[in-house]
Amino acid sequence: MATQSRLPAFLLTRPAAQSHRFAAQLHQRFGQDIAITISPLLAPAFLGAPFPQGSFAALIFTSETGVAAFLANSARPASLPKLAYCVGARTANAARNAGLESVSADADAASLVALIRQHGQRGPLLHICGRHTRGDIAQSLTDAGIPTQSCVLYDQIAQDLTKDAIAVLRGEQAAMVPLFSPRSAAVFGSQVLALSLSSQPTYAVLSKAVGDSLSEVKNAKLCYADKPTAASLIDAIAKFYAAA
Incomplete structure (x- = not known):
């Protein structure tokens, strides 16, 4: 110590x-x-962007800010799924408090992709994300045979x-x-x-x-x-x- x-x-x-x-x-x-x-x-700024059209099997969140932006978006379709895959415990807790059924990878983006694959998801999935991201979860999952789209709902202003x-x-x-x-x-x-x-x-x-x-x-x-x-x-x- x-x-x-x-x-x-x-x-x-x-x-x-x-x-x-x-x-x-x-x-x-x-x-x-x-x-x-x-x-x-970094200061979060919600973008109010439209959601992609289509039916999704689950959501993906990689930050608490993503959950907050999701909740704040007035264009959020009621048909979106309740199942949410989350990068860590804090994000999963935020999703749970938002009324979603969250599953946490308790680690990082690579572990989140591995978790989704282990769960046998077939998609399509929707990744709620920010404008600045490292790596491409949606592309990684799509390349693995799980169709996934990104939905940019917030920015982080320097x-x-x-x-x-x-x-x-x-x-x-x-x-x-x-x-x-x-x-x-x-x-x-x-x-x-x-x-x-x-x-x-x-x-x-x-x-x-x-x-x-x-x-x-x-x-x-x-x-x-x-x-x-x-x-x-x-x-x-x-x-x-x-x-x-």
Whole structure:
């Protein structure tokens, strides 16, 4: 366990609701005295796009934002199925609260595709997604013989780091920046380059893909989660500072 004196100032960049939830998990693990600054880098914007025509056997969700965009869309057909395949427990819980029958892969997009194939789905399926996605779940499933369409219902608009966030990065205390997605990592990396920091924060990243999105940041210190979950990311942070 990392001691309090070794712990950094945390800078959280997820959307506000997810950042506050993660902040609570950090406080629970490391204590109430740790410094946490929240500066969301991506703001969701629902698009109100029309749904594809046709009959679908199940829905696919790869984020809680996708579930929220689905609920907010007034053009949502009543004939859509109740069965929803979800990338992880948080997304599955959101889908369940929306009245859907959710099944969670408890991992990542590749595990979600594998789960759907294991369930013997024949499709067609409908993936509710955002404008910026990594990989193509719909294409992967279609190539595997399960016809799947994508339905883009939201965007994630890039936001500038706040003055408080920049102060953390330029401060004397070491900084830790947990990053959960390749896009948020890329947005953060571009802003960090513009700041010309004298020293880099440490980045706790959810996956190799997230870490690779920081490739332009020189001398970036990375620690990786063993699994694509918030709990595993916190474990990685604890191990990193315990070994420091």
